[in-house]
Amino acid sequence: MDAKISPAKSGTLYGVLFGVIMILEFVIMYVIGMKSLVDTSVGTIVNVANYLVLPILFIFLGCNHYKKNINNGFISFSESLKTGVSITVVAGLIYALFSVIFNFIFPDFINEMLEITKSQMITQNPNITDKELEMGLGMVRKFMNPFIVFPVTLVMYALIGLIYSLIIGAIIKNDKP
Incomplete structure (x- = not known):
């Protein structure tokens, strides 16, 4: 008797x-x-890829793989949710770990990003006061803290996975008769 592979495990x-x-x-x-x-469309393209195209693609591929190769052509709505959320949580976990490790290895990266953010803030609002600028940079600095980055990344990708899995699950579900 074959051991049944869980939807979450199949999406890993x-x-x-x-x-x-x-x-x-x-x-x-x-x-x-x-x-x-910074001033090119490359950053926008990467963000669209990371938050829209890639999650939808990998959730669809993972759910389809589970449906066709593991579950004999059937997938329930809940199985597609488990598969999709597990895919994005694993991806978010890997990316968050990398981000934390990267910031410890290259501590100057945070300062570089703060300088880029500062120049963007000044460019977008030339009349910004020093107090407003420091307040904005303080918020950016807080969100670059590894203890904030890690859980926020996980929660964000879990929510993205949930939303896209709901949509994809509704499209591809095929319950066992």
């Missing part, structure tokens, strides 16, 4: 692939130079 590989792709995007952008990419 897709979550790992998704997390590794996000890390590669980040590393490539860092190597190229974030300062040179």
Whole structure:
């Protein structure tokens, strides 16, 4: 008798692939130079990929894999939710761990990002006061803290996975008769 593979476990590989792709995007952008990419559409494209295209793609692939290869052509709504959320949580976990480790290895990265943010704030609002600028940079600095980045990334990707899994699950579900 074959042991049944859970929907969450079946999505782990897709979550790992998704997390590794996000890390590669980040590393490539860092190597190229974030300062040179700030005023281009590259950052927007990466964000659209990480929060829209890649989650939908990997959730769809993971649910379809579970449906066709593991569950004999059937997938319930709850199984697609479990698969999709597990994919995005695994990806978020990998990316959050990388982000925390990266910030410990390269502590100057936070200062670089704060300088980029400061120049953007001044460009967007030339009349900003020093107090408003420091208050805004203080908030950015708080959200770059590893103890904030890690849980926020996990929760954010879990919610993204939940929303997209609801949509994809409604489309591809095929209950056993």
